[in-house]
Amino acid sequence: MGFxxxxxxxxxVISSVCLASAFxxxxxxxxxxxxxxxAQNVNDYKRIVSMQLEIVYATxxxxxxxxxxxxxxxxxxxxxxTDFTFLDVYVGEYGKAQLFLYNAAAEAGSGQFKVTxxxxxxxxxPRETVTIRAYPLNNVNGTIFEAKLVPSKGIGSxxxxxxxxx
Numbered sequence: 001m002g003f004x005x006x007x008x009x010x011x012x013v014i015s016s017v018c019l020a021s022a023f024x025x026x027x028x029x030x031x032x033x034x035x036x037x038x039a040q041n042v043n044d045y046k047r048i049v050s051m052q053l054e055i056v057y058a059t060x061x062x063x064x065x066x067x068x069x070x071x072x073x074x075x076x077x078x079x080x081x082t083d084f085t086f087l088d089v090y091v092g093e094y095g096k097a098q099l100f101l102y103n104a105a106a107e108a109g110s111g112q113f114k115v116t117x118x119x120x121x122x123x124x125x126p127r128e129t130v131t132i133r134a135y136p137l138n139n140v141n142g143t144i145f146e147a148k149l150v151p152s153k154g155i156g157s158x159x160x161x162x163x164x165x166x
Contacts, residue, residue, distance in 0.1 A: 051154025052077035056129065058091075058147045058161045064108035066139045071132040071147050077154065081124040086152035089113045091134045093142030094160065100134045111137040 057072045069091045075081060090097040098111075104122075106112035113134040117124055124130050132149075143163055150156040 050078040051081065051151050053081075053149045053151060053154065053157050055147055055149060055157045055159035058145070058159050060140055060145070060164055061133070062164070064135070066109055066136060068108060068136065069134040069140070069145070069147065071134065071149075071159075072129055073132060073149055073157065074129045075124050075126050078126055079154075080126065081151065082122070084115050084122075084124075087115075088148075088150040088152075088156075089132060089134055090146070090148040090150070092136070092145065093140075094144040094146045096142075097146050097148060098136070100136075106133065106135050108135050109137060110135045 052075070053073055054076045055071055055073045059070050060067050061070045071089070071091065081087065084102040087102060089100045089102075091100060092098045100111065100113040102115070103110065103112040104114055106114040113132055115122070115124070116131045116133070118128050118130065134147075140163075144160060145163065146158065146160050148156060148158045
């Protein structure tokens with residue numbers, strides 16, 4: 001009876017150590033998953049905050065038919081913007097702004113916008129001001145207008161402006 005009792009104690013100790021080891025491995029694995037998820041969320045937030053656009057000035061240019069909107073905007077974040085297809089530009093009469101989609105060859109009456117960077121390289125770098133020309137489909141009417149820039153990830157900007165004097 002002494003040998004079988006000792007053997008059963010050894011088996012119980014070994015199984016207890018195995019269970020404790022398995023629990024420790026699972027706890028470390030779960031902890032690493034939580035840590036990685038938290039680190040990813042922090043990186044995503046830093047990236048969102050690193051992309052900040054600010055509208056500096058906006059007006060209407062009557063040199064085309066129909067007239068078009070001209071928006072001057074500055075990248076006040078830390079990341080460059082290279083793909084303008086994911087930039088939403090909303091411009092129009094206050095409360096009735098319309099979405100304009102990017103087209104590098106946009107022209108009067110197309111319902112699209114184009115971007116001109118200060119140095120002409122089509123990379124909107126930090127601290128650089130760009131000119132955005134939004135070409136509405138129809139004539140521009142109203143007294144107060146709004147412009148809004150919304151990047152796919154990041155912080156955009158809104159701007160209210162009056163119609164230029166005629």
